[in-house]
């Protein structure tokens with residue numbers, strides 16, 4: 001198992017990255033978002049796509065919406081060939097490092113997604129609620145997870 005330290009660079013994706021983000025998306029999800037939906041994220045002023053490059057090669061991405069007091073993590077994905085190298089961890093580290101004290105980070109995931117659940121739990125995300133039968137393709141429940149940013153020494 002390799003570590004992301006020194007091997008990963010994270011930068012903001014632009015329109016020139018759309019097709020590679022779409023490739024990572026389709027390698028990562030059974031019901032991937034179409035390229036138009038990813039393009040809409042690039043055009044959405046509250047949304048940002050963070051692209052992770054492993055030794056220069058596009059390997060994963062994270063999409064997050066920044067709203068007042070809240071960051072909604074829309075999705076995170078790492079290409080299968082690049083998994084378990086702490087690339088997702090590095091993407092989340094970057095997102096949390098740029099969040100403000102007191103911000104609430106919110107996300108939802110399929111109840112059966114044990115890899116993502118283990119990832120989020122390792123960052124301290126806690127269960128906020130369950131949307132029963134939320135995913136129309138399988139009928140799975142959605143788990144709603146949340147984490148509040150508290151930094152040592154920060155004033156309330």
Ligand SMILES: CC(C)(COP(=O)(O)OP(=O)(O)OC[C@H]1O[C@@H](n2cnc3c(N)ncnc32)[C@H](O)[C@@H]1OP(=O)(O)O)[C@@H](O)C(=O)NCCC(=O)NCCS
Nearest residue numbers: 028075076077078083084085086087088089115116118119
């Ligand atoms: C979930 C996902 C993003 C993780 O990416 P990754 O780069 O392989 O994850 P990392 O290497 O950063 O893992 C960090 C930690 O998460 C946990 N984790 C990640 N994958 C795991 C797995 N398959 N099984 C158990 N724990 C796992 C571990 O605690 C891991 O730390 P460790 O390797 O030191 O044990 C990746 O599996 C993926 O793209 N899945 C498909 C898309 C998806 O389901 N996205 C989430 C919902 S939006």
